[in-house]
Each structure stands twice: as structure tokens, then as C-alpha cells.
Amino acid sequence: MTLPYRVYDVIVVGAGPAGAYSAYLCAKQGLDTLLLEKERTPRRKCCAGGVLERALKLLDFPIPPEIVEREVSGAAVIAEGHRHELRFGERMAITVRRERFDRFLVEQARKAGASYLEEEKVVQVKESVPQVDVVAGSRYQGRCLIVADGVGSKLAEGLMGPYTKSRYAAGMSFNCGLERDPDDLMEFYFYKGERSKGISPPLYGYGWMFPCRMGANLGAGGAGFNRSMIQERISEIERSAVERYGKVTWREELAGHPLPLFVRSRLHSSLSMAVGDAGGLANPITGEGLTYAFTSAALAASSAALLVKERDDDATAQYERRCRAKLVRDLDAARLTQKAVRGLLGTLDLTRFFDAFCESEELKTACKGIAQGGADWKGLLRKALPRVPALYFSSL
Ligand SMILES: Cc1cc2nc3c(=O)[nH]c(=O)nc-3n(C[C@H](O)[C@H](O)[C@H](O)COP(=O)(O)OP(=O)(O)OC[C@H]3O[C@@H](n4cnc5c(N)ncnc54)[C@H](O)[C@@H]3O)c2cc1C
Structure with missing residues (x-):
């Protein structure tokens, strides 16, 4: 006789920041949660390790001092050999080593009650509503799936369709x-x-x-x-x-x-949601991904609770709507800014451009707002647009 599989409320695939934080929030809400990771931790992740204050504010817990490499209070822009400094006199970000940071997030998910299995690569997922079958080294079943397997997610592609603009x-x-x-x-x-x-x-x-x-x-x-x-x-x-x-x-x-340079055209299917890089949720101008990973994790965890506890069959579609309203418009503004900067780059004297930029109190405040979470890219674009002609002509 074959025994029935244990059915989890939520299965999360991928224990990077988006997956680990999703698992933490699901477990915290009392959902029976399984987190699967293909690598053995601590695994190396190629990343600059900058965690902006706005990303830190999204977390439910503080980052312990032993994980913090440095506290950062500003930025230096180096262009054509000249250095321009923006010092804010307060914390804008911390830096971390990703292998330690990611392991700490997984520990938080485990402490909140999530089960964690590593060296468990998911090779197949199949939705047969009302459950999802997950094939890794063993087989698992869940009522909901959070896809957090990172950039170029094959699982999201199978469940939600192709990543139409496959540009990285x-x-x-x-x-x-x-x-x-x-x-x-x-x-x-x-x-x-x-x-x-x-x-x-x-x-x-x-x-x-x-x-x-x-x-x-x-x-x-x-x-x-x-x-x-x-x-x-x-x-x-x-x-x-x-x-x-x-x-x-x-x-x-x-x-x-x-x-990823573009958001996936679909971020959900009946029982699944793509979070973090798997959803294409990263900033095309700075490459920052952690704010988007944590925000999408929080939205996915609240939709998972709706799906499992309230049996709300609109829950995953609601995730996508909320993600688009909260994140995608801002990412679009960042993409527009990137296009504008790219168009100007070939013609500008970068030294003069950054001198003018660093002298503008309004633009400096907008940058500080983005780092700390009080402002967004839409706001920076609105403030920067009227200044573009002056900035441009003073930088030729
Ligand atoms: C060079 C570089 C520098 C960056 N610097 C910064 C920075 O300073 N600050 C910042 O905010 N962002 C930065 N980013 C972006 C940031 O690293 C990502 O946005 C972030 O890691 C996304 O987290 P994630 O959990 O979605 O994906 P990932 O961190 O990629 O995690 C995905 C996890 O899924 C696992 N996995 C994959 N497939 C499977 C499978 N089939 N089964 C089970 N597990 C699987 C992987 O092993 C991995 O652990 C940088 C990116 C790059 C490339």
C-alpha cells in the first residue's frame, strides 16, 4: 500500500532572500510551510551585498551585528577619474556577505516553524487544483506554491508562461x-x-x-x-x-x-506565485533586488494565507494585482530613468554632470528618500525631469 503524501499548506522553492522571507511569513501566520533549496548552505551568491535601509525596514526582525559588515552613510560617484561624494550623516544601508545573510534568513524561517530541506532540487511542478505536486529528490504536495528559484525561473515558465522579454x-x-x-x-x-x-x-x-x-x-x-x-x-x-x-x-x-531587466508578463497561476528575481522583480537602473524580494514575499505570504485559510480562489490573482500596483509602476519609472541616462551618456561630460547633480539639494534629497524608503523612483523622475535641460546643457 502506498502512503499518501503529507500535504503542506505552502511549498516555497528556493531559499534566497525572497523564498526564505516568504517561508518565514507563511510559517508565522500558522501555515504548514516547506522550504526547498537545491544547494547546500551556506552557498555562495554573486551579489554586491548592499542592503538599503528601505529593504531593512521591510523585515520583521533586526539584522544581528555579526551579519552586518558595514553601515553605510552615503555614496561616492567616480566618473572619468573624478570623485563626487554624497554624505548624508545617517545610515542609508548596510553591507552583508550574502552567504551569511541568506543563512540567517533561513534560520528565521525555521525558527518561525517552517520545515527546511536543502540539496533538494525541484525538477518538476504540476498544478492539479486544489493541489500542487512538487518533484525533487522526494515528492511533495502543497495547497499553494511560492516560486522563488531566482532569475530565469524554469518553474515560473512552466506554470505561468514564458518570460517574454528574456533580457538580462x-x-x-x-x-x-x-x-x-x-x-x-x-x-x-x-x-x-x-x-x-x-x-x-x-x-x-x-x-x-x-x-x-x-x-x-x-x-x-x-x-x-x-x-x-x-x-x-x-x-x-x-x-x-x-x-x-x-x-x-x-x-x-x-x-x-x-x-532580470523586465518583470514577468504573468506572476501567478491558479495556486502559484512568483516572487523576487523569479518574477523579474529587480531594479533595472541600480540592480537592487532585495527591496523587491521582501515586498513580493510579504504580498505572496498574505495571498497564501487567503488561499489556504479562506479558500479564496482569487488569492493568487490578487497577489499579482497588488505586486503590479506596489512594485511594477516604480520599476517602470526606474526603467524610464535608465533609458534617459543611457541616451545621455554618450554626449555628456560626466564630471560636470555629477558635479551639477551632487550640488542639487532636491536631487540629493530624492536619492536619500529612495535609499531610506520615504520616496520612490516615480518621485525622483518627477523631480529630475524639469531639471534635465539645465543639467544637460551644463554638462555638455
Ligand atoms: C552582481 C550582482 C550584484 C547585486 N547586488 C545587489 C545589491 O547590492 N543589493 C541588492 O539589493 N541586490 C543586488 N543584486 C540582486 C540580488 O542579488 C537579487 O535580486 C536577489 O538575490 C534575489 O533574491 P531571490 O531570492 O529572488 O533569488 P536568489 O537569491 O537567486 O535565490 C534563489 C534560490 O533558489 C535556489 N534554486 C534555484 N533553482 C532551484 C530549484 N530548482 N530547486 C530548489 N532551489 C532552487 C537557488 O539555489 C537560490 O538559493 C545583485 C545581483 C547581481 C547579479
Whole structure:
């Protein structure tokens, strides 16, 4: 006789920030939750490790000091060899090592009551309403599925249809030690736009150095950038870091990962919801994904409760509507900003442009608002648009 499978209220696939936080919130609401991860933790995740204050505010718990690498109170923009600094005198973000941060989030999900299995790669999911069958090393059944398997999600594709605009940006980074503690600023390196071919708009991307304890995360990325272009930029950033903060004392191998540039055209099916990168929910101008991962996790967990406890068969569609209202409009504003910046890059004197930008109190306040969560990209776009002609002509 074959025994019936245990039916979970919610199965979450993928224990990155979006999946782990979804599992935490589902378990906290009393839902019988299973979190499945294909890797063994702690697993490496290629990421700059910047967690903006607005992402931290979405979490239900504080991040313990041992997970925080550095508190960051501003940004430095480096363009054509000139450094422009924006110091805000208060915390804008923290930096973390992703393997530790992600493991901490999984621990919170387990403490809240979620079951967690790692090295359990999901290879197939099938919805047969009212349940979802999940095939990994073993088989599982759930009343609801949260798809959090990251960028280019195959599971979302099978359940919700293709990722129509399959355009990604490429990013590469590594953590390293430095002889001296870097400044508490996130450093962004901008390049004069290079055209990919003919009269196409210049490529858009940037490099970074985010401070850690006696070290940093160095990386670069962008849409249309290939591996050797990215590596070249990272070597330049490394030279500049060594000049400022002393020799590299240890280093990880350089790793790469794609970043979604578009939101999926469908974020749900009858019993499933795609969260975080699996839904294409990342910022196309900055590459920031954690705010969107946590916001979509919270929306999915509340729809999961509606579906399981109230048997509301509109719950997953409601998730999609709320996600679009809360996140997608803002991502669209960021995409528009990215297009505008990209169009201007080839023609501007970047030094003058960033000088003018950093002198504008209004734009500085808008940037601070985005980092801290009091403002959004729509607001920045509204404030920046009337200033574009002046900024543009003073930067030619
Ligand atoms: C170079 C780079 C730098 C970045 N820097 C930042 C930054 O500084 N700040 C920021 O906010 N964002 C940053 N991002 C974006 C951020 O890393 C992502 O948005 C974030 O990791 C999304 O979280 P997630 O949980 O959706 O996906 P992921 O973190 O990718 O997690 C997905 C999880 O699913 C697991 N999985 C996949 N398939 C399966 C399967 N079949 N079965 C079981 N498990 C599976 C994976 O192993 C993984 O653990 C950066 C991205 C890149 C590429």
C-alpha cells in the first residue's frame, strides 16, 4: 500500500532572500510551510551585498551585528577619474556577505516553524487544483506554491508562461580583504557610454566598491556588457581600491550572475506565485533586488494565507494585482530613468554632470528618500525631469 503524501499548506522553492522571507511569513501566520533549496548552505551568491535601509525596514526582525559588515552613510560617484561624494550623516544601508545573510534568513524561517530541506532540487511542478505536486529528490504536495528559484525561473515558465522579454543584465563580483578599512560610502564607478554597434544607444552599466569589514565587494555589470568588458572594469576598480585602501590581503574567485531587466508578463497561476528575481522583480537602473524580494514575499505570504485559510480562489490573482500596483509602476519609472541616462551618456561630460547633480539639494534629497524608503523612483523622475535641460546643457 502506498502512503499518501503529507500535504503542506505552502511549498516555497528556493531559499534566497525572497523564498526564505516568504517561508518565514507563511510559517508565522500558522501555515504548514516547506522550504526547498537545491544547494547546500551556506552557498555562495554573486551579489554586491548592499542592503538599503528601505529593504531593512521591510523585515520583521533586526539584522544581528555579526551579519552586518558595514553601515553605510552615503555614496561616492567616480566618473572619468573624478570623485563626487554624497554624505548624508545617517545610515542609508548596510553591507552583508550574502552567504551569511541568506543563512540567517533561513534560520528565521525555521525558527518561525517552517520545515527546511536543502540539496533538494525541484525538477518538476504540476498544478492539479486544489493541489500542487512538487518533484525533487522526494515528492511533495502543497495547497499553494511560492516560486522563488531566482532569475530565469524554469518553474515560473512552466506554470505561468514564458518570460517574454528574456533580457538580462550581467554582473560579476568578488569579496576581498584590504589593508585598511574603506570609507563608509558605497562607491559607484560610471563610464562614458560605449556604443555596442552603429548608432545604437550607448551601453549602460556601472562598477562598484561596497565597503566590508577590512575589505570590500568589488564588481561591475550592465546590459550588453560581455565578460571581458566587465573584467576590465573590475581591474580598474581594484587598482583604485588598492591606491586608497592598501593591498588586497585575500580574495574570492570572481563570480558572475544574471539580473532580470523586465518583470514577468504573468506572476501567478491558479495556486502559484512568483516572487523576487523569479518574477523579474529587480531594479533595472541600480540592480537592487532585495527591496523587491521582501515586498513580493510579504504580498505572496498574505495571498497564501487567503488561499489556504479562506479558500479564496482569487488569492493568487490578487497577489499579482497588488505586486503590479506596489512594485511594477516604480520599476517602470526606474526603467524610464535608465533609458534617459543611457541616451545621455554618450554626449555628456560626466564630471560636470555629477558635479551639477551632487550640488542639487532636491536631487540629493530624492536619492536619500529612495535609499531610506520615504520616496520612490516615480518621485525622483518627477523631480529630475524639469531639471534635465539645465543639467544637460551644463554638462555638455
Ligand atoms: C552582481 C550582482 C550584484 C547585486 N547586488 C545587489 C545589491 O547590492 N543589493 C541588492 O539589493 N541586490 C543586488 N543584486 C540582486 C540580488 O542579488 C537579487 O535580486 C536577489 O538575490 C534575489 O533574491 P531571490 O531570492 O529572488 O533569488 P536568489 O537569491 O537567486 O535565490 C534563489 C534560490 O533558489 C535556489 N534554486 C534555484 N533553482 C532551484 C530549484 N530548482 N530547486 C530548489 N532551489 C532552487 C537557488 O539555489 C537560490 O538559493 C545583485 C545581483 C547581481 C547579479
